[in-house]
Amino acid sequence: MTQMKMEFDGHSLITPAAIAGELEADRGERFEEYLAEGRGELALMLELARQQFEKGEDPTRAIDRVTRSLHDIRGRLPTRVWQELMPFIQGHPIAEFFLQDPLTRWSWDKPRGYSGDARLLDFIYRHESVTEDVARATDLGRALFEYTSTAPSSLANWDRRDILAAQVDEVAAANGPGTEVLSVAAGHLREAEYSAAFKEKRLKRWVALDQDPISIGTIARDYQGTAVEAIDGSVRAILTGRQQPGKFDLVYASGLYDYLIDKVAIKLTQRCLEMLKPNGTFLFANYSYPILVDGYIETFMNWQLLLRSEADMWNIIHACDENGKYESKVFFGKNRNIVYGVMKKRS
Numbered sequence: 001m002t003q004m005k006m007e008f009d010g011h012s013l014i015t016p017a018a019i020a021g022e023l024e025a026d027r028g029e030r031f032e033e034y035l036a037e038g039r040g041e042l043a044l045m046l047e048l049a050r051q052q053f054e055k056g057e058d059p060t061r062a063i064d065r066v067t068r069s070l071h072d073i074r075g076r077l078p079t080r081v082w083q084e085l086m087p088f089i090q091g092h093p094i095a096e097f098f099l100q101d102p103l104t105r106w107s108w109d110k111p112r113g114y115s116g117d118a119r120l121l122d123f124i125y126r127h128e129s130v131t132e133d134v135a136r137a138t139d140l141g142r143a144l145f146e147y148t149s150t151a152p153s154s155l156a157n158w159d160r161r162d163i164l165a166a167q168v169d170e171v172a173a174a175n176g177p178g179t180e181v182l183s184v185a186a187g188h189l190r191e192a193e194y195s196a197a198f199k200e201k202r203l204k205r206w207v208a209l210d211q212d213p214i215s216i217g218t219i220a221r222d223y224q225g226t227a228v229e230a231i232d233g234s235v236r237a238i239l240t241g242r243q244q245p246g247k248f249d250l251v252y253a254s255g256l257y258d259y260l261i262d263k264v265a266i267k268l269t270q271r272c273l274e275m276l277k278p279n280g281t282f283l284f285a286n287y288s289y290p291i292l293v294d295g296y297i298e299t300f301m302n303w304q305l306l307l308r309s310e311a312d313m314w315n316i317i318h319a320c321d322e323n324g325k326y327e328s329k330v331f332f333g334k335n336r337n338i339v340y341g342v343m344k345k346r347s
């Protein structure tokens, strides 16, 4: 992970500019040379793809070619050169085609004011709540949506939702009807729709905490009269102890660590561990390397993520468990685009 200069909590608004500002790499040697080469290569590739769109050629092939090329170029260029080229890519006329995809458009527009909001996840999940938006898109937009919503990173999100639901079910099976669960940065808590324990009313409490009042409102409406309790609260409120939701058999954070530098991630992990009951489990998820769509999401979606390796996950775990009080593991989801850390309190 690139080292950041200052602490970043992402109290509420996580913007690409904020993350990019923190991640700014050094220029390094031959900066200008790499920059000129990169710009030339990108200009050619993007113009070719733009012409393919103009001619009405298969949009899936065109977006796939651009996605793979951006991934390849991003991987080859020094980080700072890539950062410098991002506005050039974003400003290219081909963006007009990509922005017809409702998923790319939502990410680019950021109607909630920050990246990776719960409605973006609904587009990725192809949730019924976005059906009308997708239907309203152009033919090209719908074709591109088929590609972006089933890209490996999107499929990894579907898998993550299933893994979360399965984890809740496992903890509920072990702890019985008194089971209490906390989701930090819950978004729309879509994993609840996949949990048997939730559907069969076998949970005492499933607290869903998020800093976005619209998401909290959606959860409160969708899960009215169930074990789900929606709480409007931020990571900062948890860290400072202003928010004390109680003790839990399972605490998890998904779609959050991707925005937190190690220092904050470690502090949050420590705090989450303090909220566990005896035998409690903590789970955190993070996008990992390599992600095929990294270049596309950083540019045309204007969405920055902090990727973590298996070793990065272990570093967080070790920093929070110097005395071996937890049984821990790190594992990858189905296509290795997302990595998971699990810490279970030893009895």
Ligand SMILES: C[S@@+](CC[C@H](N)C(=O)[O-])C[C@H]1O[C@@H](n2cnc3c(N)ncnc32)[C@H](O)[C@@H]1O
Pocket: 009, 010, 011, 012, 014, 116, 117, 118, 121, 184, 185, 186, 187, 188, 189, 190, 209, 210, 211, 212, 215, 233, 234, 235, 236, 253, 254, 255, 256
């Ligand atoms: C990508 S969504 C993840 C939703 C869900 N957990 C999932 O895995 O599908 C990220 C969520 O994190 C929330 N979030 C971001 N920064 C936060 C913070 N500092 N405190 C609380 N919630 C935060 C956002 O409001 C958003 O709903």
